[in-house]
Amino acid sequence: MRITYTVMALLSFFLPISVLAAAGQEGPVFITDPNPSFSDIAFKADVTRRVGSFGLTPTAYAGLVSTDNVRFTSANKDGDQIAQLGGAVSLASAWSRHELKATASVDAERYFGNDDENTVDAALNASGRYDFSQYTSLSGDFQISRNHEPRSIRALDLARQGRAEAKEPVEYGQTLSRLSFATSGNRLRFVGAVAYRTVDYSNLLLVDGSYLDQNYRQSNLTTGDARLDYKFGAGTAVFLNYQANSVRFDFAQSGKKRDSDGYSIRLGAAFDLTDLLTGDVQVGHMRQEYKDASYKPVSGASYQANLRYLPTRLTTLTFTARRSIEDSPSTEASGYFYTLGRITVRHELTRRLNLGASYEQTQYDYNGIERDDKYNGIYVGAQYELNRRMMVEVNYRNRKFESHGNDAFSDPKYTENRVGAWLKTTF
Secondary structure, three states: OHHHHHHHHHHHHHHHHHHHHHOOOOOOOOOOOOOHHHOHHHHOHHHOEEEOOEEEEEEEEEEEEEEOOOOOOOOOOOOEEEEEEEEEEEEEEOOOOOEEEEEEEEEEEEEOOOHHHOEEEEEEEEEEEEEOOOOEEEEEEEEEEEEEEOOOOOOOOOHHHOOOOEOOOEEEEEEEEEEEEEEEEOOEEEEEEEEEEEEEEOOEEEOOOOEEOOHHHOEEEEEEEEEEEEEOOOOEEEEEEEEEEEEEEOOOEOOEOOOEEEEEEEEEEEEEEOOOEEEEEEEEEEEEEEOOOOOOOEEEEEEEEEEEEEEEOOEEEEEEEEEEEEEOOOOOOOEEEEEEEEEEEEEEOOOOEEEEEEEEEEEEEEEOOOOEEEEEEEEEEEEEEEEOOEEEEEEEEEEEEEEEOOOOOOOOEEEEEEEEEEEEEEO
């Protein structure tokens, strides 16, 4: 159980950046998917090396995955095996006040029968916190990464554009920076932050040898948010959360640019009921207005929930929900409502063996066109700790996609089954 607490604490720390990074991307994956930045064993105190007043944690993993649908098509499915290799180095201060953290990671996939699908992702994250006092602090975060857009996400409908199929995954670079200020006193706590994100997409090679210019997808996102909490007691607080955003695209497509400004305002409650039920729930309204008059404003309900319930000391149930407005990859639509719901159960069968299962549903409801995409995923997995520095993990994933409406994706459905095994270690 100590492993679960550690990972959840880390995810909470990185949430402001990870939420921005995930915008418009594939929804969060099952908790046991190999990710060196959040590896369970990576942050266990007994395997972190002390380097002066810092803790150094190198991690690595190697895995083999089998899929029955490499390109996520409804017909003529092509299966393949994938070798996955990755590693990360994390450095964190061990000071009583202030904090510095940095993580560098690399993740590579090599397909046995489809070389064009090979990818290499890399990221560098750095963050720091300066404590003016016990109650007031200033924090900064910075991330630069090179990623790819998985084929499982139906972003570009090339057939509707009269173009050939993509020969390789879409690659893009991303930078994120964030500055936040937090202060508290008596029963009140205030957190204010500004963030800036840039996304730069590479030109896409198609199977006919031509390239798709994706300059029109390059964007800059600026956000400012403020949250005010009022604490009722030891384990309950209510809060008001307001966020404003400004999106600017570098280039137009077909004479259209989707520059926009928007906001969201939510009222919420955070609670910790004797450690059995913890989390927060917030509900409110959001709106996005576009500079181009041909795009109608988008508005609707906004919500976010993160709940954890411990029915026993060995079992953890988590529930996550989120609804937001995201930018569309195509100028046909101004944007879409992104809705995520996920429930996960994790059980510590023995001190060395953890079992987990998760169900996830993600929906993309496009604005300005008749298209509604739904993804459903079922995940089951197990982790076995061989020793204090090494872990074996196996999992299975079933993922389904359906697109509906007069403007539905040209290949409107697919099903993919994937099974994998990994060896993860820290040294």
